[in-house]
Amino acid sequence: MHPVIDVLDSFVAAGTEPGGALCVIRDGEVEIEHQVGTRDGVRPWDAETLVMTYSVAKPFAALTVLTAVAEGALGLDQRVAEVWPEYAAAGKEATTVRQVLSHAAGLPSFPEAAADLEYDDRAALVALLAAAAPEHEPGAAVAEHALTYGHLLDEILRRATGEDLADRFAGIAARHGWDVHLRVSPADLGRVADVVVGDPTWAPTYLADPRWGPALGRPAGLLDADVLNSERFRTTSFPAIAMHASARGLARFYSDLMAPDGAVAALLGPKLHQAFIGPAASGHDLVLGREVTWTLGFQVDDEDIGMGGAGGCAAWWSLQNDHAVGYVTRGLGGHDRVEAVWDALEQG
Template sequence: MGVVEIGGWADETFGGVADVFRDNFAEFGELGTAVSVRVGGRPVVELWGGVADQRSGRPWTRETVVPVFSCAKGLVSICAHLLAQQGRLDLDAPVATYWPEFAAVGKERITTRMVLGHRAGVPVLDRTPSFAEIAEWAPVVHAVEEQVPLWEPGEAYEYHGHVFGFLVGEIIRRITGLTPGRFFREAIGEPLGVRAWIGLPASETGELARLVEAEGRPAGDPQSLLMRIVTMNGALVFPGLDEPHGWNDPELLGMELPGAGAVASASGLAALYGAAVTGIDGGSRLLSTETVTDAVREVSAGPTWQGFDLGQRWGSGFLLDSEHPRPMLGGRSFGNDGAGGQFVFGDDEFGVGFAYVANRMIGHGDDRANRLVTALRACLKG
């Protein structure tokens, strides 16, 4: 590819991150991308480059936002931990304490922490909601209420995909009276001024990057449990980007899909996680040391209910540091990644908020973000 114009800056101490960011274009064929790092509440890396929309050639800027898929789980989980910190949510109390109808058909013992740790036994629904019903919210909530757990809750774990967002999101709604996207914006997003949404407002579509599929990504077996989880039994498409109902469709991005439907900028996500662990612009930190300690305690690891061990470790709502697939900075790191390779995390030992986003969907867990984190780790040690 030709010379890629890169915008932004990096503190001299963090030049190694800038070098890797530049090299990723040649190594991985990046189209458009951004990386943002905050340390001690202060931005130390703010870089972007390439093309936000391949059709028009519109360049990526600091304001560019992009779908970040399951990084949405981090936004929802931060909301849940904030409510717990405020004494409004007990993560170890039954979900039915806040949502009585949820207790039906064997779910009376399920706690919010089981959901956050992917141990609740409801990773997928028997029912297939329509696209309109997903947008409406209540029909999916009713389907969750009717769902029989696939295993004894708490006894195994399996990635809960979209159900994670609706389940934790409804707990948030029962406590606050606000849907999770609205609560996030009112309690966190707007006060902090971060460019991140669960339900993208129409006013932001002009800054939206357009996703493209990398060549050769497998479609997957639609009957497999994983594909049922990530498509809500085929109601959504994956992989699939085009209208109707693909991940470039403004109608999909505008709805509240809190398990996988966040749209954000890199600087917005880094500021969010920076605020969570240190505060930003001199403000107090969003999550206390005790809250982070609770969040990073391992809840799930090892083989899943299906018997797969992908190396992931889960705390309460977040991926934790692991050798594979997502090394971070250490035992105080917590974050989430997305289906297109996006990755965000915070760490209060190092005072770091990190975010990497891109619009070329090479694949879940690819090495672009990992290389940036490796460079960041070296810069911090230096």
Template structure:
């Protein structure tokens, strides 16, 4: 994969502006290690890094350093599904039970792949007793979810499926292709784009030494404590499975096929989003017609897990970080708890990604700031 940054369309300062911004963030102590990557119309215009990947050793961040980016990986999972749909392997309105009969238990037989993509299948929770080793047992997790009683009739409401979402889609992919989603990601998306060693579900043991080490930011515990104790999302996700530095540094999490989260470099996931919008070095993941279908507003209902309306497309959130989502509905992507994010905008041709290792569970101020900076600079 080429790492050259080509400034285009009258914006020769974008790389320098982003680099200066993240250098200042690291110098101030607000950030520890950070990557920012931007593509426009299929070509790289920003590939900037700053700080350290591992504060214990001083290992610096490089453009190919993968970061655990939590639910930013959900956008990668959705992309795998759409690539398979474009090839006729999957169809959005196929009942999940057609591929996975056990999933129909307790009235879930009408749930479709479209319902899964829009967090509408009604199985957002896992038992409070679960631990990280449980997550690593894919077959047991899928059996547990298949046998779960839905919180609502599939398709009648939406609510963020923080943990279960990836297992449902991952199992659908496995049953349709005979391959785990980590292998499908590598073979059908990452390898063609030249990013197979920077975009992962399940990091090989030989590559774990390259991963950035997360550090909980000051105030992380207070930020979680300040959230409403009765928030349904908390009841659905046990504390042991809530992302944080210990969780994201755990080799079992990093090495397992858990497609509710992912490990990636910013330039890799930005390149993936760019290839949804345009051809990137000869590779286009989906054509324009599919892109319009998968990025159209699918639901803007109040999310039952977080308590406010959440505009969503098929597997992606809608709206640019740092902006009113209802005013930026052309933007699609996924943030990750901790402050990483990735998105793309067909209206401007931009694909953006930011990864960081100072993990903070509250507002993603750096991602919001850089997203706004890129959007405004690109349209200046």
């Protein structure tokens, strides 16, 4: 038995894990799969359980737009305003699709007026982004677009193709067998785990932070477990964060990600595939507060390529050990659990 299984079991014993799962895939085969706890305090977690993953969603939103680039409906260095004319306001006229994909567009937060909007008022939120002045010159810095990323990409895709991003992604995921969903269908609602706040300081700490407060607090409610557990939220497309996934679904995607002859490369073509996984923008991220290299969707360093979420979920491809990992949890809290999982897998 791999030591990482003991790590997950220790979380339950310590009372820090109400329910979650890990899946590791190597050479296309499931090498480790383990579920712990329950999805709702009663029903045991199983391999089919879905849970909301926060920013683990971002590479999937990016991939969806890149498929439109592969088809010729968009260009990476095309100005956003060419397909979305209203976006040219307030110094954003030269912003490119590539800058949006690499978190360099200068809109890491919705404007202050978004605090008074409902999270599912997509049209009003998009209008605010179109009118907003960037927080830095587009292309001159990086700052994770924590909540805005999905709305920017969704509107770009809609203007270029007429398609809803979550709907387009659903078709891609179904064709490739990835159990990941940017909007939960009615048929899948029964598989979704209820999130719970494990650390009562989790949301207040984010909201009090001068960087994270604006980035995660506008519109309101997206750190509230009652909101996240509602059917209204689960069936809303909020593509920067509102992805519901199984651990196996995430691992399966990352297993398909890197190979030049793999499923993702076949979907995008070699040049665009390399752009998806290769460095695109680097620097001191103004929201994360640390040095980051962004691809067109992922964070990448010498050890892995992947993405984590505010609630504690994460998924990655290990550049050291050549395996794909999906880790999901319904216990909203910090990153200490996934760090322990990472240590057991990558350094064990």
